[in-house]
Amino acid sequence: MSPLCECCSDHMNKLNQQVSVMRKEIKNLRQTLDSAIRAHRKHAKNKLQAKLKTMSVAKPGANILIIAGNIQTVPIGYISSCFSVKNGTPRQPTICGPSRAELQIQPSVFNNPEHALVGLEQYSHVWIIFLFHKNGHLRYKAKVRPPRLNGQRVGVYSTRSPHRPNALGLTLAKLDKIQGHHRPRFKFLRSTEEAVAAIRGVLSADPRSVYRRTRCKDKLFFFTLDTADITCWFGQGFAEVLQVKPVEPHIASV
Incomplete structure (x- = not known):
C-alpha cells in the first residue's frame, strides 16, 4: 500500500482527536447521569420516609397501596x-332477641377454614365488621336526617346511617353455636345415597377428555354434580374421590 499523503495524515489526526474528545464527553455524561440517578433515589427515599413519619407508620417498608389509602380486603x-x-x-341484634343469623365462612380464605374458628366457642359474643353491599350507588352526604331525630340534620359520623364513606358496619352478635361444613343440600338428587350412586356413575364412564387422559393423567379432575363440587383422581384402572363440598355461591357485586 502506498503511504498516506500529508493531507490525509492531518485529517486522520483531527478525526482521532475528535473521537478522543467525544469519548471524554460520553464519560462525563455517564458520570452526570449516574449522579442524577443517585440524587433522585436519595430524594425519593427522604420524601417517602418523611411521608411515613407524618402518617405515623410503624414500618418504613409498608405497602405503598396502604400509604396511598388503597386498602384491599377479602x-x-x-x-x-x-x-x-x-x-x-x-339497628342492633339486642333489640330483637329471637332473631337469628348465620355467618358462613368462605372455604377459599384458608386451606383449613375450621382451624380459624378453634377457641371461638369459649366466647359468648363476637364483634362483626361487615360491608353494606346493598347501598345502591354508595352515595353519601356529610349531613343526614336520622329517623329517631324527627328530621334534625346531624353529621353522618354521629349516626348509624349505612350511607357513609367506606360503607362499613360494626355489630355485636351473640354466639349461638359453631358448626362445621354441612353436607351439600341437593336440588335435584333425593338423598346422599343417590348422590353417591350418581358420582360412581360419572366416574365409571371416565368423563375426562382425551387430552386429560394422555397429557394430564396425573392431575386432579374437578366436576360439579347438582350442588356439590367434587375433586377426584384417576389411577390405573380406578378413580378416587378426594373431596366433596358445597358449590360456592357466586354473589354479584353491587
Missing part, C-alpha cells in the same frame, strides 16, 4: 338472616 364470609330486606331490620 371477605371471610357472607351473612344471611331472617330479615331479607332493610325495612323492619333492627
Whole structure:
C-alpha cells in the first residue's frame, strides 16, 4: 500500500482527536447521569420516609397501596338472616332477641377454614365488621336526617346511617353455636345415597377428555354434580374421590 499523503495524515489526526474528545464527553455524561440517578433515589427515599413519619407508620417498608389509602380486603364470609330486606331490620341484634343469623365462612380464605374458628366457642359474643353491599350507588352526604331525630340534620359520623364513606358496619352478635361444613343440600338428587350412586356413575364412564387422559393423567379432575363440587383422581384402572363440598355461591357485586 502506498503511504498516506500529508493531507490525509492531518485529517486522520483531527478525526482521532475528535473521537478522543467525544469519548471524554460520553464519560462525563455517564458520570452526570449516574449522579442524577443517585440524587433522585436519595430524594425519593427522604420524601417517602418523611411521608411515613407524618402518617405515623410503624414500618418504613409498608405497602405503598396502604400509604396511598388503597386498602384491599377479602371477605371471610357472607351473612344471611331472617330479615331479607332493610325495612323492619333492627339497628342492633339486642333489640330483637329471637332473631337469628348465620355467618358462613368462605372455604377459599384458608386451606383449613375450621382451624380459624378453634377457641371461638369459649366466647359468648363476637364483634362483626361487615360491608353494606346493598347501598345502591354508595352515595353519601356529610349531613343526614336520622329517623329517631324527627328530621334534625346531624353529621353522618354521629349516626348509624349505612350511607357513609367506606360503607362499613360494626355489630355485636351473640354466639349461638359453631358448626362445621354441612353436607351439600341437593336440588335435584333425593338423598346422599343417590348422590353417591350418581358420582360412581360419572366416574365409571371416565368423563375426562382425551387430552386429560394422555397429557394430564396425573392431575386432579374437578366436576360439579347438582350442588356439590367434587375433586377426584384417576389411577390405573380406578378413580378416587378426594373431596366433596358445597358449590360456592357466586354473589354479584353491587
